[in-house]
Amino acid sequence: MTKFSANLGFLWTELELPKAILAAHDAGFEAVECHFPYDVPEEDVCKALEATGLPMVGLNTVRGDTEAGEFGLAALPGAEERARAAIDQAIAYAAATGTFNVHVMAGQSASRDGAHEVFVENLRYAADRAAAAGVGILIEPINRRDVPEYFLSNVDQAAKIIEEIGVPNLKMMFDCYHIQIMQGDLTKRLEAHLPLIAHVQIAGVPGRNEPDTGEVAYPWLLGALDDLGYTGFVGAEYVPLDTTQAGLSWLEAYAVTP
Numbered sequence: 001m002t003k004f005s006a007n008l009g010f011l012w013t014e015l016e017l018p019k020a021i022l023a024a025h026d027a028g029f030e031a032v033e034c035h036f037p038y039d040v041p042e043e044d045v046c047k048a049l050e051a052t053g054l055p056m057v058g059l060n061t062v063r064g065d066t067e068a069g070e071f072g073l074a075a076l077p078g079a080e081e082r083a084r085a086a087i088d089q090a091i092a093y094a095a096a097t098g099t100f101n102v103h104v105m106a107g108q109s110a111s112r113d114g115a116h117e118v119f120v121e122n123l124r125y126a127a128d129r130a131a132a133a134g135v136g137i138l139i140e141p142i143n144r145r146d147v148p149e150y151f152l153s154n155v156d157q158a159a160k161i162i163e164e165i166g167v168p169n170l171k172m173m174f175d176c177y178h179i180q181i182m183q184g185d186l187t188k189r190l191e192a193h194l195p196l197i198a199h200v201q202i203a204g205v206p207g208r209n210e211p212d213t214g215e216v217a218y219p220w221l222l223g224a225l226d227d228l229g230y231t232g233f234v235g236a237e238y239v240p241l242d243t244t245q246a247g248l249s250w251l252e253a254y255a256v257t258p
Helices: 017-027 042-052 080-097 117-132 153-167 176-182 184-195 216-228 249-254
Strands: 003-007 031-033 056-061 101-103 136-137 170-175 198-203 233-236
Touching: 003 184, 017 031, 017 042, 017 249, 031 233, 056 080, 080 101, 080 216, 101 170, 117 136, 117 153, 117 170, 136 153, 136 233, 153 170, 153 184, 170 176, 170 184, 176 184, 176 198, 176 216, 184 198, 184 216, 198 216
Parallel strands: 003 031, 003 233, 056 101, 101 136, 136 170, 170 198, 198 233
Antiparallel strands: none
C-alpha cells in the first residue's frame, strides 16, 4: 500500500507550518515534507511532529536571491560560499527536526561553463556534512518549461551525478510531474533507476494540480511502483485547484492502491 506524504510547501499554505502538520495528520497523510521552513522555530515543528507521530521526509535548501531570479545555488559558478551556507542551514534544520532528507537545489545554470563541476563539489560537501548528521541528500530533476535554465533536468543526468560521487547518502528525488514533462515513460524510468531513488512525488500533468487530474494514470503507476518494491513515501506536491481540503478525494481512493 502506498504511503503518502503531504508537501506543505503547496498544501495548507494558509496555515503556519505546525498547524499544517496537524491538518495533514487529520486528513490521513502518513508523513509530511516542506520547502523552506526556516522562519519557523525548530522546536515548534518538533512539537507538531511529536503530537502527530508523523515523520518529516524532506526539506529544501533555500533558492537564493529570488528577486534576481535565482532558483537554487549549488550549480551556480561563483556562488559556492552561499551554496554551502545554504547546505549547512538545511542540514542543521533537518538534524534538529529529525527530517530524513535535504533536497539540494541546483539552480538555473544550464548554459554556464563549469556548472557540472561546481554542482558535484557542492554535493560532495553536502553529502559529507549530512552523513555526520544522519541526514540524506537528494537531487531532483526539474523541468525546463517551468524553470527554463534549471541545471538538473532529467533522470539520466541525475543518475550519472549520483554514480560519479558514489556515496550512499546521495539519492534522487523522482518527481513524476517534472519527469513526465521532460521525458515521459515514467514506469520504465522508475524501474531503471529505482536503486538510486529515495523519494517519489506526484501531481497532475500538465497543470500541477491534484493527482487525479491530467494525463498520468497514477493509480496504475503507484501499483507498478509497489510491484517494483519501492517502500518509501510518495509526496503529494501539487497546487490545489481550490482549498487543500476540498481536493483530497484522491487520497482515500489512492490509499487503497495494491
